[in-house]
Amino acid sequence: MAALLASAAPPVVSQPIEKRVELCYVCHGRNGHSQTPLIPSIGGQTSFFVVAQLFLFRDGRRGAAPRGMADAARPLSNDDLRAFGEFIARLPPPPPPAGKVDAARAARGAALAGQHYCAACHNPDYSGREQMPRLAHQREDYLLKALRDYKSGARMAYGRGMEDVMADLNDADLADLAHYLSHFPAAARRP
């Protein structure tokens, strides 16, 4: 696949960004609202975060990340990274996830988020800022995967913080956090 992309490859620069982003939608869903397990929603993500992640994919520093992303990012120029970052940041953020809030898990997730100061970097409404991603309404399965990858070291964080904050969280904690953040703000309402 890599060889195919490499040989087929002149970057599709002459296309307007609205067209080029269709490639992202193939996996990440229309407007970057993912319908696919373990693939994150990217709509409304911060531009710095998108650029930083594409940069890490392009550099081969996202560990065991899906091949598709590494291959898609490899031919991108710095200007491409900026263009995707800016466009994706302007897409609407994902809608609330389907499925019910589990009140007990949400309460545990809320407590953990408080103890670990998630909102200090990711904003009190979990909308993200700069290199720190939007978490609200992200797919729960993806949040859990990302948290596990940070914890195991399979994924490097862009900046300091995530590795350190993960040290004292166990797998059940990660699942509760993912549930809470995915369903935020609904999960924050007291029953």
Place this chain on the structure above:
Amino acid sequence: MQRTEATLKRTLQAAAIGILAASFGAAAMAQEKAKPAPAPAAKPAPAKPAAEEEPFWAIGRPKSSPDAMKMAPVPAFPIPTAADKLPVKKIKLPPGFKVEVWASDILDARGMRQGDKGTVFVSSLFVAGKIYAVVDKGGKREVKTIAEKLFLPNGIEFHKGALYVATPKDITRYDDIEAKLDSPPKPVTVYDKLPGDVPHGWKFIKVGPDGKLYFPVGAPCNICDPSDKYAQIFRMNLDGSGVESVVKGMRNTVGFDWHPKTKELWFGDNQRDWLSEDMPLDELNRVTKQGQHFGFPYCHSGMMADPTHGWGKDCKDYVKPALVIGAHAAPLGMRFYTGKMFPAKYHNAIFLTRHGPWNRTQKYAADVVAVFIDAKGNARMEPFLTGLVENNQYLGRPADVMVMKDGSLLVSDDHNGAIYRVSYGK
């Protein structure tokens, strides 16, 4: 073009299906794993106090302040600024000096050292994780990457043909490097017994006038009373033997150098965070004796006992800084000026970078100061290269300085991924 698009799309679709298949497996596994995990209604409180679970840089942060809660370290953007967009026109210098872009497109450019044949080696931190070699080709600078995917490789030194690279874990050596820039040799391990902690584990290294390699091991925390592996500057023989402590009570130095006349070691020290907007003041220290203690974690800036670790301690028991250089100013690379190009007042003065605070709502510094030292060792500072803070944002952030053979001064800017050259006269 159409075909390329179509090919890419098909490939991605195939990849998506692959991911889907894999993910269903993973999801099933996750469920399998999740099942036995009990979901107790009242989970016992974590055994450790919450304060110990924060990211290291956040410990001690006042939770009552919304302004403080919004502060986090500012990483460099993952794309270097294009040469024509660099903020050189914003930079201010004393009369008679000028600044130009010397090299650009060096992501995360931090430490600088010059080889015997003129190569300028540039280190980086986590954003790039690379070591670069910048070669002058008839006035044009060519940037080569000579090592990559390294772990916080901030510390570099050039000595007798070899490039030394220090990470939080180890110090390695690339022999005869200037002859091998296009196919760098595998590095030789010099020392691999460093603690390897991320907090303040990245290094600044330099060979001293005694021919030994000096390296710091910073405090593995914002504020703590660490074991005797930490919070010191050490030195060792160039083969990694004979490690000994030189300086104690040091929190995090990212720059030091020796006075060209007195041969005394001077080092910058980054003080703790979250005490207050205006305290403590970062330090420039002068070492007159091996084993001196500079106060961390008991006394800050030579003038205030730490609110937690300072009880029963007295600042007069520790060596006071030669100069305090501002709250959270972040002293990084520094060098005594040993060139001839600049006016006499700068000879044997220190050029010191202040990276600028993250742990302060009002940003300042992001500059190079000149520090003048009199015969008694008294120090005073003057602004030298300024102008990189605008609307409470950094336009650039100096990270290291280096005196070139012609006496000009290179200044690296990790925020923009560039190196500037400051010269005097025509």
